[in-house]
Amino acid sequence: MSSLLEIVELANGEIVLRHADGDGRPLINIRFTNESEMVSATARLEVAKAMIQAGMATFAEIVENQEEEAVFQAEEVYEGSEQELSREVVLH
Template sequence: MSASLLEIVDLGDGEIVLQHADDDSEPLVTIRFSDESRMYMMENSLEVAKAMIQAGIQAVAVLAEQGEAEAEASPESPRILH
């Protein structure tokens, strides 16, 4: 994935998206909050979405590190995904 500027946009209908700032492509991530959850969060749904996106990015980084470590530990064994 090429480096580009990303933005988090609150669409105002309970949906918050992470998208490329410089084009009109499909959002990378969509978070949709129900009316009930938006009432519970009051005006903080954007902050919650930011935290969710950050946690997802951190999880991907950890998984990537684990995958690299496994690849270094056994470079000759094939990886099989069922």
């Protein structure tokens, strides 16, 4: 599956993010209320793009923070085991 994504407005007015060459199932669905009909379709698409970009940036930040936390925890475990190995043991 391609990593290329596309933003598409469907016939029902829903805007979706999906894989460009996939099965068409949306990764993200955005629906605007009837009240937003007074705003042009182009403006709704621009708002949807901004929403998707913000969501993806936030998701990437969360993943990065989780990865950093995993590395930090791994370093703590390694440092703890290193300290245990450096203890002198005297056998009689």
